[in-house]
Amino acid sequence: MATRKTLLSMAADSWPVAKDELLRHVEDVVEVRRVGEESAVLEAERTGVRDLALLARRVPLVFPRHLTDVVAEYDHAAEGLEAVVDLVDSALREQAVGDEVSLQIWLSGKTSYKFSQQDAWAGASRVLSERGYSVTRAGGSVVVSVCFTPKTAIVGVNRVSDSLSSWPGGEVRLSKSPEQVSRAEFKLEELFKVFPIDEGIDPKGAALDYGAAPGGWTRILAGRGYRTTAVDPGDLDARVLELPGVVHVRTTAGNFLRESDERFDLIVNDMKMSPDRSSRLMVDSARLLKSFGVAVTTLKTGSHRVLEQIDEAFAILGAEYDIEFARQLRHNRNEITVVLRRFG
CATH class of the missing domain: 3.40.50.150 (Vaccinia Virus protein VP39)
Known part of the structure; x- marks a missing residue:
């Protein structure tokens, strides 16, 4: 039987309790495996990204920060940056998502790839644009996620509304302002x-x-x-x-x-x-x-x-x-x- 895979992010220190929470609330779990410092893949018989997003909104799930529907996973050290772009393009065509997408690239743990996060985004964005897609960092109804982990790169495609966060990996980046009086x-x-x-x-x-x-x-x-x-x-x-x-x-x-x-x-x-x-x-x-x-x-x-x-x-x-x-x-x-x- 074919299974469904969802990539999710969470705080590194919260991995054990995040896993327990998923096992408690997702009845058809096949496997939950950690793939990076702040990421894991949930494999289930029927439960997919939309189901998990609904669980998070109904508040049984509090630890996932970002979700994406896994469409490909590969050894990035062996394949390189070109494979990322080809996989993203193939995934988009298979999903029939239209020509407007938000592209998010994020890291989970130490990786050995030989290009920067910005290089990966620029290269994938350029090639996808050449192939007819309108690519943004945010704002599109469909998001393409590429997560680099220590061993693999994972490509996901899904609706932004099912992602829980419009930030790559749910990593909301805020800068300290001169007016700030506390980290809280x-x-x-x-x-x-x-x-x-x-x-x-x-x-x-x-x-x-x-x-x-x-x-x-x-x-x-x-x-x-x-x-x-x-x-x-x-x-x-x-x-x-x-x-x-x-x-x-x-x-x-x-x-x-x-x-x-x-x-x-x-x-x-x-x-x-x-x-x-x-x-x-x-x-x-x-x-x-x-x-x-x-x-x-x-x-x-x-x-x-x-x-x-x-x-x-x-x-x-x-x-x-x-x-x-x-x-x-x-x-x-x-x-x-x-x-x-x-x-x-």
Whole structure:
């Protein structure tokens, strides 16, 4: 029986739990094998890239960052760059995808090939253009992925909507700005790029940031137009305090929750606490959210009993929220980012 293969990316440190998660939720698995530092191939009897994308959207799967439907795998050291282009061209013709494609080339682990990632993209793009394709880095409805691993190169073709991320391998690259006050900003900034958390809420509305100091997430929210209440007994960066609409309340999250009767469009929480405590705080905070308001929290699982901690946290959160999105983003470290929508 012919099987289906899907290439997926995940954090290198999360490989064991990512594999366990796939084995738990994909019933027809034949094999899950690691092919690179941050990549694996799932082989299944029937489950393909669209099925896995649906599982990720329904939030049984939180560790895959990028998916692609494998159409070819070969020894890149023996074949060279020309073989990449020929395989991509053949795959496109077999898939009958039309003449407009996004081309993504990414690396997973140390490789021995003798051309750069940029050389590979430029060479493949040039030849595909000569053969009648309109090639972009992003924006097309169909994406061609070429992943170089230590032993093989893997070519995938599928719809962008099934890829989970429009970035090659799900590797969202963000640059530090002069205004940045903390590394934690990258997590919220990445979330805004990969999931439309503003949909259905007032982008000029009121936001609450628990554990705000030194003010990174508050800065991101204020920059998007939210009137932001920053709750933390510690100090905020002076530049954040000067931003329009920012109010610093010097207290703990628990004290604020007990004493406040304000209503917010968005509540965010990146505090260092166990997933069950973080989840209970968000459930208790639901009364501060407007109907269908949005909450964002990071669940800091560490590296032990990860899936069990996530299960427990989701069960707690389900008392007040729909879980709209949950994923280990590139800028997460031993944690996942969760987007919640309060029941109406």
